[in-house]
Amino acid sequence: MVMVKRRPNSTLKFTLAVFAGAPFAWLVYLISLEIAQPTSGLGPDPAEGLLHYLGEWSMIMLLVAFSVTPVRRIFKQPLLARSRRMMGLFAFAYVFLHLLAYIVLYVELSMQQLLEDFVERTYITAGIAAFFGLLAMAITSTKGWRRRLGQNWLRLHKVIYLVVPLALLHLIWLRKDGFADITLYILWFVILLGERAYQVRKSRQAATV
Ligand code: HEM
Numbered sequence: 001m002v003m004v005k006r007r008p009n010s011t012l013k014f015t016l017a018v019f020a021g022a023p024f025a026w027l028v029y030l031i032s033l034e035i036a037q038p039t040s041g042l043g044p045d046p047a048e049g050l051l052h053y054l055g056e057w058s059m060i061m062l063l064v065a066f067s068v069t070p071v072r073r074i075f076k077q078p079l080l081a082r083s084r085r086m087m088g089l090f091a092f093a094y095v096f097l098h099l100l101a102y103i104v105l106y107v108e109l110s111m112q113q114l115l116e117d118f119v120e121r122t123y124i125t126a127g128i129a130a131f132f133g134l135l136a137m138a139i140t141s142t143k144g145w146r147r148r149l150g151q152n153w154l155r156l157h158k159v160i161y162l163v164v165p166l167a168l169l170h171l172i173w174l175r176k177d178g179f180a181d182i183t184l185y186i187l188w189f190v191i192l193l194g195e196r197a198y199q200v201r202k203s204r205q206a207a208t209v
């Protein structure tokens with residue numbers, strides 16, 4: 001029998017992919033419960049249940065993707081660098097499904113309703129702006145785009161520093177009560193920003209020595 005030995009990089013990538021795909025697999029299970037017996041999987045209002053589930057995981061995956069570089073530096077795990085794109089694409093996939101659920105179940109494919117929401121509801125404006133930021137990053141995440149854009153690629157991907165606050169604003173503006181998870185998300189984001197600011201300062205100091 002031929003033994004296939006996994007390289008450490010592919011084992012790490014596989015583990016992270018399982019972690020990032022698990023909420024989606026769980027959602028498929030919840031939907032199957034829902035189909036078998038209405039309101040048994042996604043709660044009393046299944047459309048709202050689906051939208052909130054995907055929204056919550058969009059936020060978490062976004063922060064996980066934003067954590068890859070600081071975690072790689074703090075725990076000295078260079079292999080993590082190769083999973084950054086994959087985690088970013090997972091975050092994008094959850095946001096895309098969240099947006100799709102909103103378009104199909106909330107505005108029922110009405111472009112006019114979507115535009116009205118975009119203009120009248122600030123949390124929708126922030127959500128859509130965050131989505132387009134992520135879309136630009138997802139499209140240009142390939143090696144080809146990286147080569148073509150050169151230094152501008154790095155500039156473009158700094159849009160993540162806008163995407164995460166926009167996503168947080170979306171959440172703050174739509175929530176009416178219960179801010180415990182939002183506080184945790186903001187704290188998580190501030191810690192990651194702190195680590196990044198520290199690294200920038202350190203490399204500037206090293207350059208002036
Ligand atoms: C990075 C992008 C986004 C993130 C992280 C995100 C996150 C979330 C989260 C966590 C919730 C649940 C809120 C709660 O439990 O109270 C939510 C709800 C919602 N999101 Fe998003 N979202 C994003 C983008 C969008 C976009 C692009 C749209 C639509 C254009 C959208 C529309 C909604 C709606 C309609 C709700 C439910 C509001 C309600 O309960 O009345 N989101 N979102």
